[in-house]
Amino acid sequence: MTKSMTGFGRGTARHELLAVTVEIKSVNHRFHECSVKMPRMYAEAEDKIKKVISSYIKRGKVDVYISVESEKPNSHKLLVDWELLDAYAQFVRDASDRYNIEEDLRVRDLLKQTDAFTAVEIKEEHSADDVILSALNEACRKLSDMRTNEGKELENELLYQVQSLKQNVEYAMEISPQVSKKYKERLEKTIREYTNGIDENRLLTEVAIFAEKADVTEEFTRLLSHIKQFENALKKNEPIGRRLDFLTQEMHREVNTVGSKAGDERVAAVVIDMKSILEKIREQVQNIE
Template sequence: MAVYSMTGYASAQLEALVNEERQNAPHRQLGLEIRSVNSRFLDLSFRLAEELRAQEPMLRALLTAKLKRGKVEVRAFFAETGDSGSLPDPSPQVLQRLCSIQDTVKAWLPDAAPLSVSDVLRLSLAGSAPAADWSEQLKKLAQGALKDLTTAREREGERLAATLLDRVSQLRALAKQAGPLVPQLVEQQRQRFMERWKEAMGLAEGSVAPEMAQDRALTEATAFAIRIDVAEELTRLDSHLDEIEHLLKKGGEVGKRLDFLIQELHREANTLGSKSAAMELTKISVDMKVLIEQMREQVQNIE
C-alpha cells in the first residue's frame, strides 16, 4: 500500500447544454476543483453554485470514502461557453416583468444599481429554462477529480517517503558513529582518575591508604561510565528507525503513528546530548536533532 500526502490539487470540467431542446442554445461548462492541504483530521469545506448546493451530501460521501485526513476544499461552478450570437432573445413578457421588478426595487432602494444587459440575459434565461438536474454530471466530475487528487497525493507521498528513508539512513550513520565513542570516553576518564589518584598519593605522603584512594578513583570512574552510557538511547533510537521504515513500506494511514515516532526520536536525541561528555557526541546529537526536525516537517504532510 502506498504512502499518501495530504497535499494535492485536481480539477475537471464538463460541457453541457443549458437547454438541450434548443439547437442554438448556449453551452454551460460545469467545473469542479478539489484542493487539499495537511490537517490533523479530515476537514471538508464546500463552495458550490446555487444550483449545486443540494449535491453537497453526495460530494461529502464520496470524499469521506476515499480521504482520511487533510483540509479539503471543494469548489463547483458554472461558466458560460457559448458566444453571444447563440443566446436566445428574451421574450417581451420576461422583459416587462424584469422592468416591473426593477421599478419595485428602486422604489424601496433608490441607490440600487440598474440591471445591466448581462443581468437581463442571465435572468431571462434562468426564468425561461427549467432547472437542470446536474447530479449525475457532478458525480461523474467528482469521481474523476477525486481519482486525480488521489494520484497526486500518492505521487507526493512517494517523494515524502523517499525523503524520510534518506533521513533514517543518515540517523543510522550518526548512531553508528556515536556507539564506539562511549567506551573510548570511559577509558580516557578512567585514565584521568588513575592519574589523579597517583598525584593524590604523592601529595598525601602515606597519610591515606593506597587501597582506599584507588577504590575512590575506580568508584568515580564507574559512576562516570554509568552517567554517560548511551547504549539504551541508541538501542531505542534504532528500534524507532526500524518502525519508521516498516510503516513507510507498509503504507496506508501512517501519519499519526509516524508523528509519534518522531517525538520519540527527538527525546532520544535530547537525552544523548544531555549525557554528552565530549564535543564529538554533542555534535552528533545536534546533527540528529536537525535531521529529526526535517523529518517532522515531512511527516506533517503524510495522511
Template sequence: MPRSMTGFARREAKLPWGTAVWEIRSVNHRYLEPSFRLPEDFREIEPNLRDAMRKSLQRGKVEASLSIHWEQEGEADLGINISRVAQLTKAAQQINNLLGAAAAPVNALDILKYPGVIQKQELDREAMQAAVLKLFDSALEGLIEHRTREGNELEQLILQRLDSVSAQVIKVRARMPEILAAQREKLQTKLAALQVDLDPERLEQEIVLLAQKADVDEELDRLDTHVIEVKRSLKQTDSLGRRLDFLMQELNREANTLSSKSIVSDTTQAAVELKVLIEQMREQVQNIE
C-alpha cells in the same frame, strides 16, 4: 505508503446541458474537514460528496467547488413558471396599492431573477446530478494521485534522514569505548597531578561510576529501534501521520537523553545533529495524512 495532505485537482466536462467544473484543494489539518461550494441546483448532493470523501481521505482540510456554465441556446430553452410569475405580480400589485403614488412599476427582468421563476423542467435532474457526482469522483481520484506523488517524495526525504540518523548512531557507538578509555586515562592523570594516593579498588569504582553515567547503549539501541519502526510504518496507510508524529517524539526524547549524558564534544555534536535530523523529519511528517 504515505500520502501528503497537500494536493489539487481540477476536472471539467462538457455535458448536454452545460459545462461542469470541479476544483478540489487540500492542506494540512489534524482531522478531515471537508467544505463544499455548490450551485443551488446541486445542494442536495452534498451528503453523497461527503460520503465519497470520507471513504477516500483520512485527514486534511479539503475545499471542493463546483461551477456550472449552463448551455442556453435560445428563449425556447427557458421554462417560465407562470404560476410563480402570477403570484409575484399579484404581490407586487398589492404592495403598489399600499404605496400609492410612491409605487414603482413592476420590472419583468426583476421577476425573472426571482428563484423558481425560470425552470429547467426539460432537464433530467437525476441525470444531471449523476454526471456531476461522476465528475467529482474523477476529481477526487486526481487529488489522491497528487497527494500520493507528494507522499512518495516525502517518504524519500524521511528515509534519507533516517539513514543519517543511523550513521550518527553507528558513529557514537564506535567511539564510546575510545571515549571511556580516554576518560579513564584523564582521571588517572588528574589524580597523579594532585599526587593523591587513591586505593586501586576505589579508583576502579570511580571509573565504573563514570562509565555508568556516560553509558548510552540503551539510548542508541532505542534510536535504532525507532528508525526501524519508522521505516516499517512508512509501508502502512492507516493513521500514518499520527503514528509517525509519535515516533518523532520518541526519537527526539532519546536524542535529548544522549545529549544530557554526553561527556565529550563528539557525542554532544552527534546529539545536536540527531536533533536537527529529527526536526527536519518532523516537519515533513506534519504534512503526511
C-alpha cells in the same frame, strides 16, 4: 504507500445542456476537514460530495469549488397560498356587508397580495447531481495522483534521512564505550597532580558511578527500534502521517537523553547531527497523509 497532503485536481462533465467544473485542492492539516463552495440550488448534494471526497482523502484540509453552467432556459412554477387568498376575499365580503359598501372583488385585487404567490425554479436535481459527482470523481483522481507522486518523493527523502540517522546512531554506539575509559584517564591524571598516590578502589568506584550515569545503551536500543518502525511504516498502504510524527517525537526524545547523559565532545557532536537530521524528518512528515 506514502501520500502527500498537498495537491490539486480539476474535473469537468457535461450532460445535455448542463456543464459542471470542479476544482479541488488540499493542504496540510492535523485532521480531515472539507469545505465545499457551489451554487445554493445544488446544496442538497453536499453530503454526497463529502462522502466521495472522504473515500479519496483521509487527512488534510480540502477546499472544493464547483461551478455549474446551464444553457437550458430556466423554467418556473407558481406556488399559490389559496388559504391566504380565501381569507382575503372573505374579509372583503365581510367588510362590504358590515359597512354597506358595494365593492366588487376582482382578480387584479387578489394579485396585489404578493405574500400569497411564490415563483420557484424547476431543476432536474438528480441529473445535475450525477454530472457534479462525475466531475468530482475526475478531480479527486487527479488530486490523488498528484498526492501519490509527491508522496513518493517524500518517501525517498525520508528513507535517505533515516539511513543517515541510523549511521550516526551506530557511530555513537561505537564511541560511547570509550567515554568511561577517557573519564578514568582524566580522573587518574587529576588525582596524580593533586595527591601523592591513587586509591584504586576510590578510582574504580568513581568511574563505575560515572559509567552508570553515562550509559546510553537503552536509549540507543529504543532509538534503533523507532527507526525500524519508521521504515516499516513507510511500506504500509494506509495513512501513516500521525504515526510517523509520533515516532519522530520519540526519536527526538531519545537523542536528547543521549546528549544529556554522554559527557563526551564526540558524542555531543553526533547528537547535534542527529537533531539536525530529525528536524528535517519532522518537516517532511508534516506533509504526509
